[in-house]
Amino acid sequence: MIYLYTILIGYLLGCFQASYFISKYIHGFDIRNKGTRNAGASNMVATLGWKTGFFTATIDVLKASIAVWIIGFLFHENSNLLFLKYLAGCSAVIGHIFPFFMNFKGGKGLASFMGLLFGINPIMGLSCMVFVMALTLVTDYVALASILVYILFPVYGIANHLFEINVFYLTTSLGFLGVFKHRINIKNMINHEELGFWTVVKGKHKQKPNYLILDFDSTIITVETLDELAKISLIDDPNKDNKINQISSITEKAMNGDVHFMDALNERIKILEATQTHLDILKTQLHNKLSPSFKSIKLFIRENAENIYVVSGGFTELIYPAVKDFGIPKDHIFANVFTFDESGLINGVDPSQFLAQKPGKIDAVKSLNLNGTVIVIGDGYTDYQIKKAGLAHHFIAYTESVSRPNVIKKGDIIATSFNEVIGFINTLKK
Secondary structure (H helix, E strand, C coil): CHHHHHHHHHHHHHCCCHHHHHHHHCCCCCHHHCCCCCCCHHHHHHHHCHHHHHHHHHHHHHHHHHHHHHHHHHCCCCCCHHHHHHHHHHHHHHHHHCCHHHCCCCCCCHHHHHHHHHHHCHHHHHHHHHHHHHHHHHHCCHHHHHHHHHHHHHHHHHHCCCCCHHHHHHHHHHHHHHHHHCHHHHHHHHCCCCCCHHHHHCCHHHCCCEEEEECCCCCCECCCHHHHHHHHHCCCCCCHHHHHHHHHHHHHHHHCCCCCHHHHHHHHHHHHCCEHHHHHHHHHHHHHHECHHHHHCHHHHHHCHHHEEEEEEEEHHHHHHHHHHHCCCHHHEEEECEEECCCCEEEEECCCCHHHCCCHHHHHHHHHCCCCEEEEEECCHHHHHHHHCCCCCEEEEECCCCCCHHHHCCCCEEECCHHHHHHHHHHHHC
């Protein structure tokens, strides 16, 4: 039972997430939705400044130290006391990383790990802090310093007889967990995308952000929504092929700017004869229609979802289920909403939505009042019109699924994949 008590005391103390409580109840937002989306002191520094970040780090250090001290007080006569102290401290770090009341989505545990060492031996803890600061100053990356501490401490401890093999196994296991929690940072460092210490010191990380405006049809997905809906709703229609070709032809004219998008939309809806049942079938199919390169940058989308908007002549009911797993909020989707007649047939779109009006995409982006560099990515002429209206700095003509000559000649660059889009974005940071 002693081991269970030790784990519970450490874990529950570790669950006290200073970054979450400070950001949520003092500043009115969840720190996990800002910056690096990490509930830890370094993200608090980058988001709310050095004073708040330092205060957060102090609490994160102390909670692990307190866990160690409590166990030392309660079980001071236990012959296995050193192991119990390490067990309490490691449990506190795990509590910080996986707090139960935050759906087990916490921080990465560096400050609490240093608190563990400080609780065991203040000199060892202070030495670790100095080591982390020195590594950070030299390498420019807090994450790299954190990874090295997680890896090196168990080796250093066993080599210098600071503890027995059982503590080595315990701290090594925690080290593997710590490195795993830094996997995104590792990828960012390899790609030279990690936020550097000196960048934060100089305030460069607070420069105006990049905002991405994404089209949906033939961009995020490889197909046109209404074309796919027609294949479902007209499956038993004897004139199926003719009607599908007619819908595809109208779509192409709209994408090239030959007819106004809303006029084309209303024409196609009349041909479709679709119902909610047909929409439900299409929802399940669109997950398999995502552009391959869009799926490959899921991590990038999730990390930057706060600055990404989907502005499409498509339909929110179909778009949101397809992009939800990428972290794009529903209120970042500007699209049409179907309306139905008394028999359940789609008879149009909600006229109150931006995209149901002229000029829909332009008015939608204008309403966002974005203060930063705005980049539009899409395959259609209406995407280019956002830049033409002065609401975007760059228009990327997207050609992974379809190449439209009238649109390509308007692009600042032509991208055949979202990897090329990210490459372009990275050039803007230099």
